[in-house]
Amino acid sequence: EWWEAERKRQSPEAKAIEEAAHLIRTSDNPVAFPTETVYGLGADATRSLAVQGIYRAKQRPSDNPLIVHIDSLEMLERLLNPAPAAGDGEGTVAVAGSTRNGIPPIYGPLLERFWPGPLTIILPNPPGSCLAKEVTSHLSTFGARMPSSPLARLLIHAADRPLAAPSANASTKPSPTTAQHVYHDLHGRIELILDGGPCGVGVESTVVDGLCDPPAILRPGGIGIEQIRLCPGWEHVCAAYDDGSLGVKEVPRAPGMKYRHYSPKARVVLFEVGSREHAVSRRLRKDLEDTAVGARSVGIVRTRHWKQGLELLPDEELKEKITPVSSSIDCLVRFPIVVGGPAGSTTTKQVYDCSLGADVESIARGLFSTLRALDEEDVAVIYVEGISDRDGDLAAAVMNRLRKASGTEVKAI
Numbered sequence: 001e002w003w004e005a006e007r008k009r010q011s012p013e014a015k016a017i018e019e020a021a022h023l024i025r026t027s028d029n030p031v032a033f034p035t036e037t038v039y040g041l042g043a044d045a046t047r048s049l050a051v052q053g054i055y056r057a058k059q060r061p062s063d064n065p066l067i068v069h070i071d072s073l074e075m076l077e078r079l080l081n082p083a084p085a086a087g088d089g090e091g092t093v094a095v096a097g098s099t100r101n102g103i104p105p106i107y108g109p110l111l112e113r114f115w116p117g118p119l120t121i122i123l124p125n126p127p128g129s130c131l132a133k134e135v136t137s138h139l140s141t142f143g144a145r146m147p148s149s150p151l152a153r154l155l156i157h158a159a160d161r162p163l164a165a166p167s168a169n170a171s172t173k174p175s176p177t178t179a180q181h182v183y184h185d186l187h188g189r190i191e192l193i194l195d196g197g198p199c200g201v202g203v204e205s206t207v208v209d210g211l212c213d214p215p216a217i218l219r220p221g222g223i224g225i226e227q228i229r230l231c232p233g234w235e236h237v238c239a240a241y242d243d244g245s246l247g248v249k250e251v252p253r254a255p256g257m258k259y260r261h262y263s264p265k266a267r268v269v270l271f272e273v274g275s276r277e278h279a280v281s282r283r284l285r286k287d288l289e290d291t292a293v294g295a296r297s298v299g300i301v302r303t304r305h306w307k308q309g310l311e312l313l314p315d316e317e318l319k320e321k322i323t324p325v326s327s328s329i330d331c332l333v334r335f336p337i338v339v340g341g342p343a344g345s346t347t348t349k350q351v352y353d354c355s356l357g358a359d360v361e362s363i364a365r366g367l368f369s370t371l372r373a374l375d376e377e378d379v380a381v382i383y384v385e386g387i388s389d390r391d392g393d394l395a396a397a398v399m400n401r402l403r404k405a406s407g408t409e410v411k412a413i
């Protein structure tokens with residue numbers, strides 16, 4: 001109703017959504033839009049050419065399938081129960097009218113609890129499916145998600161198409177949580193970004209597979225494993241991703257989980273939870289002094305326990321030397337540190353220091369934008385204070401993204 005009123009009134013928001021929806025229906029160029037997790041790059045999931053446009057814009061490997069975003073269970077039911085081919089039906093969503101549900105019952109309790117929201121479920125792709133083959137990368141299943149972001153759902157509703165959408169970053173980069181991030185990665189490649197402000201969750205959806213026994217989590221994300229375990233049928237859910245976290249030894253089953261991911265230009269060094277400040281400052285000084293590393297500046301990303309400036313400068317000295325850095329995030333500061341150079345000389349280098357806050361929600365929300373902001377300052381290495389995988393619902397997702405971003409460079413305590 002709100003939407004119909006806005007549309008009648010032709011408010012700027014309604015006009016922007018209509019323009020985006022029009023592009024989705026008619027153009028082969030994808031449109032970026034906000035969701036509660038990260039920004040997505042959306043195209044009509046039923047048109048091959050449109051979906052190819054996503055892979056082109058992102059430069060994404062084509063064996064990595066896309067999530068199909070829907071605005072309602074009716075839209076999902078139409079996808080699961082395609083109307084028999086009727087000659088002219090090609091390339092369009094099957095007509096409404098089927099009342100058979102087709103959603104495997106195991107998902108019932110999850111959908112009731114977590115949809116709309118940051119949860120993606122794996123479903124069988126039915127014979128005669130109207131999804132473009134590029135969406136599933138030839139798998140016999142597809143991932144579906146109903147976002148809780150009203151803007152995302154309005155766009156799907158206005159386009160009247162299921163939207164295939166990966167995160168709207170250039171492939172391998174940290175996912176975008178603001179429209180500016182999308183612009184940075186994709187300007188010149190796409191025509192339109194719907195700006196809905198910063199994303200509330202900040203990490204992608206949890207991907208679950210209930211078609212296997214026991215059911216599995218293919219990617220940790222916005223909904224925590226403990227929450228999922230509380231649902232009937234999901235008590236024995238297992239983690240089917242390998243990011244080196246304790247007790248998980250699995251070949252990744254979500255194709256996307258095997259790729260380099262979430263990586264800023266800078267090298268990321270992740271310190272596991274409990275690592276002490278002095279271990280970090282020692283490593284940091286060594287990197288700054290090492291002429292082979294050649295770092296002019298480094299970044300520190302603190303979470304729960306590390307103190308500003310670590311042990312690099314005494315508190316009193318720090319106060320005078322700190323400069324706020326004008327960048328897209330407001331908690332980023334810079335201070336100089338003097339390090340030993342070749343033949344007894346000294347040089348001044350810069351340390352960029354930032355706190356994501358202590359609670360896991362704010363850590364998740366700020367993670368990708370902080371990595372991106374440090375990249376803009378051109379730091380050579382980023383040291384990140386890890387958290388425990390079990391420390392709150394989003395913790396496994398945060399640590400998973402950090403382990404991917406840091407490659408093999410994980411420091412034990």
Ligand code: TXA
Pocket residue numbers: 035037038039040041064065066067118120122136139141142143145165166167168203204205206207218219253254255256257
């Ligand atoms: O929060 C999100 O999920 C965001 C927003 C935009 O909705 N989207 C997102 O999409 O993260 P993307 O493409 O970056 O990640 C999709 C993940 C990949 O790891 C992919 O391999 C997995 O889902 N996936 C998609 N379809 C699958 C399938 N049929 N079987 C197994 N894994 C699948």
Ligand code: MG
Pocket residue numbers: 166167175
């Ligand atoms: Mg992605």
